[in-house]
Amino acid sequence: MxxxxxxxxxxxxxxxxxxxxxxxxxxxxxxxxxxxxxxxxxxxxxxxxxxxxxxxxxxxxxxxxxxxxxxxxxxxxxxxxxxxxxxxxxxxxxxxxxxxxxxxxxxxxxxxxxxxxxxxxxxxxxxxxxxxxxxxxxxxxxxxxxxxxxxxxxxxxxxxxxxxxxxxxxxxxxxxxxxxxxxxxxxxxxxxxxxxxxxxxxxxxxxxxxxxxxxxxxxxxxxxxxxxxxxxxxxxxxxxxxxxxxxxxxxxxxxxxxxxxxxxxxxxxxxxxxxxxxxxxxxxxxxxxxxxxxxxxEGEKLLETAIFLAEDARKRINRIPGLQCFGHHDHPHLDVTKLTIQVRDLGLTGFQVSQRLNSEYRVQAEMADPFHVLVIISIGDRKHDIDRLVDALQHIAKDSIQSTSDRPITNPGIPPAPGQRILTPREAFLADHHPIPLHESAGKTSAEVVTIYPPGIALLVPGEVITSETIEYICRLTDFGATIDGLDEGNTMIRTVK
Ligand SMILES: Cc1ncc(COP(=O)(O)O)c(C=O)c1O
Incomplete structure (x- = not known):
């Protein structure tokens, strides 16, 4: 079939x-x-x-x-x-x-x-x-x-x-x-x-x-x-x-x-x-x-249960006011065991919801971004784990809608197009380079891989010209609480080719 x-x-x-x-x-x-x-x-x-x-x-x-x-x-x-x-x-x-x-x-x-x-x-x-x-x-x-x-x-x-x-x-x-x-x-x-x-x-x-x-x-x-x-x-x-x-x-x-x-x-x-x-x-x-x-x-049987639990969670989450979790009707090529929970209507960022899940309800999500919390359902999950997740989301949603619905989350925007590639990643990585302030780096060639982690996707790659759009996007994401990998500890310096 x-x-x-x-x-x-x-x-x-x-x-x-x-x-x-x-x-x-x-x-x-x-x-x-x-x-x-x-x-x-x-x-x-x-x-x-x-x-x-x-x-x-x-x-x-x-x-x-x-x-x-x-x-x-x-x-x-x-x-x-x-x-x-x-x-x-x-x-x-x-x-x-x-x-x-x-x-x-x-x-x-x-x-x-x-x-x-x-x-x-x-x-x-x-x-x-x-x-x-x-x-x-x-x-x-x-x-x-x-x-x-x-x-x-x-x-x-x-x-x-x-x-x-x-x-x-x-x-x-x-x-x-x-x-x-x-x-x-x-x-x-x-x-x-x-x-x-x-x-x-x-x-x-x-x-x-x-x-x-x-x-x-x-x-x-x-x-x-x-x-x-x-x-x-x-x-x-x-x-x-x-x-x-x-x-x-x-x-x-x-x-x-x-x-x-x-x-x-x-x-x-x-x-x-x-x-x-x-x-x-x-x-x-x-x-x-x-x-x-x-x-x-026994993969088929184990995955059947994981899919059932994920679909059940998706349905229950979609019934919570302020939360949305897309399914395979929205995207036909979806691995339905992943739950991407959109939280922006709560007036909270994904990072904030993920932190509250962890600190108040002892529920740990895989990842968050400005508008979503990502949850992985696998062959290791059981119904009571799903109940914990849904209950915690219900509580957070109820509190947040009461207290913060008048505070819309600003949109960090779309990841900007990559800058022009001047060198191969290897040439840029091996070239002489030095750290400079991120806000002064527009027009310089990156010697670093800069990623939001997770998911670890590259915003900047060695050999690419750094654009002001990318700098602004990185700053907006740090304001949101995203972890940026590839800058210094304070997220202010970047390595560029000399
Ligand atoms: C799409 C993708 N590829 C590769 C990796 C690297 O995998 P590993 O952590 O097993 O080295 C990751 C890790 O998050 C990933 O998400």
Missing amino acids: PSPHDPHKPAAPAPLTPPDGQYKTPLFDAMVALAESRKVSFHTPGHKSGKGISTRFRKFVGPKIFSIDLTTLDEVDSLQKPKGVIKEAQRLAALAYGADHSYFLINGTSGGVHAMLATACRPGETVLVARNAHKSVVTGLILSGASPVYFSPAFDPKLQLAVNVSRDEVKDAIAATPEARTLLITSPNYYGLCAELRPIIEHAHKQNMTVLLDEAHGPHLRFHKGLPISGLEAGADLVVQSTHKIIGGMTQASMLHAKAGHVNLDRLAQNLRLLQTTSPSYILMASLDLARMQMAT
Whole structure:
């Protein structure tokens, strides 16, 4: 059955049964077997299965976790050169996700983004980049030396958000940049808004381009038909996912998936060896092995519950006066497990509502912006968690409408268009630079990546001319309480090329 949300999406793969091997967790099993064999260890890590760890740490987390905090040994294979249980765990991940090859990442999706760019682009080569990219894309451009040409998604005045790039925007950008051989897009965006991946990727492939997808927020998409199409189903060549953000990976544990064809897999493996540590955390890697098993064997059922909880919360939030939470009727390519709650009619900013949720109701949101609070619903949520969120929002809305409805929130405006690109990000980053006051920086070339965090999307990129519109926008956002990354502590100084 095709997805009700995305006509291009094939039905979710039937839960894979034991013959497919998806119930197996080869890496985790080998780790447990090694821990239980109680060998005497004269190797790293120095805490020696927890015997040397601080007592407070051991008391809090319990002793067992330290027995599987291992190092590269024959029994548990090597991430740098997998030929045993890690190789098998990665093969099972590739099978579950529909990739030709999958790689475990232990320094987050950022590391995978860096490896994708380093593999697809040579220094100086043009890469077409959708501007709603995370900071890791900019740092990947610095590392690879590639020369970006940006195109931006539209701003939706009703949602008060930048939506994802449309197929026409991508087609126009490709037509205007015929020298680009690589396209990098981010989908879903932080708010769960997805690009129309299938037609976009088909068009890019017809132009003989390699498509790199930052799918940090989409490691679950493949496993439920009610969610938008995943990058691999849509034909992307390299896809990186934050297993830790949305499903059962531990923080920093991500995956990179590759389709052979447009990509040189030898070079990709070489880049991963260069970028990843030689001492990877086995606990993080085991969490990838187990998260894949969980998704492949019961992902559909678990996601069904998460979607049900999210849709129920959305309905209840939309009944609260002053709050709106868009759904897939407003945006057909939405990951409905993300709740973007528009709060401007309360006379409060998203930052203020997020702070009140936290300090008064002990409810922690993922992110806030001037007009919204973003909540992620996942396979870890339960009905009582949703009730806590909705009750807290009801209280805040009631108080605020009574006390502040005559104080409209000023609009920080639309993120300004990027300034002219004078240098590549790498050239600007490596050039001599110095900090100058932000208010005197108009016309200078940025040597810094300046982002609002979260979501970590770049307002300024090394090599771009700083415009007065961008300076004003940054100042308005700081007044709102946004965290700006890439300026000094007081948000007054910026590094510019000398
Ligand atoms: C779209 C996107 N890409 C990449 C990243 C980087 O992921 P990680 O934190 O796993 O390195 C993030 C993190 O927030 C993100 O939102």
